[in-house]
Amino acid sequence: MAVIVTVEIPGGTQQQYERTNDRITTESWFPPPGFIAHAAGPDGTGGWRVVDLWESEEAFRSFLERATPIFQETGMPPVIPRIDPLVNVVVR
Numbered sequence: 840m841a842v843i844v845t846v847e848i849p850g851g852t853q854q855q856y857e858r859t860n861d862r863i864t865t866e867s868w869f870p871p872p873g874f875i876a877h878a879a880g881p882d883g884t885g886g887w888r889v890v891d892l893w894e895s896e897e898a899f900r901s902f903l904e905r906a907t908p909i910f911q912e913t914g915m916p917p918v919i920p921r922i923d924p925l926v927n928v929v930v931r
Contacts, residue, residue, distance in 0.1 A: 845888065873894040
């Protein structure tokens, strides 16, 4: 089942996000299997929010195993992702 993964990063900055995103997207394994879409931006409270769409929770967790060392390397704080069922996506 496809899922929406939401990650809130309290106190996270655009600079941290961009540094981390640049590292991940230049990896030889990117895009990872099961990846559908990614969006990110300020959360309105001084932190950062990431929302991903994945073909399955398992695909996301496999990505997370590969990406966690990069998160640590770039100084991203540890977070707990929220995973919810994905019912529909509309793209114009």
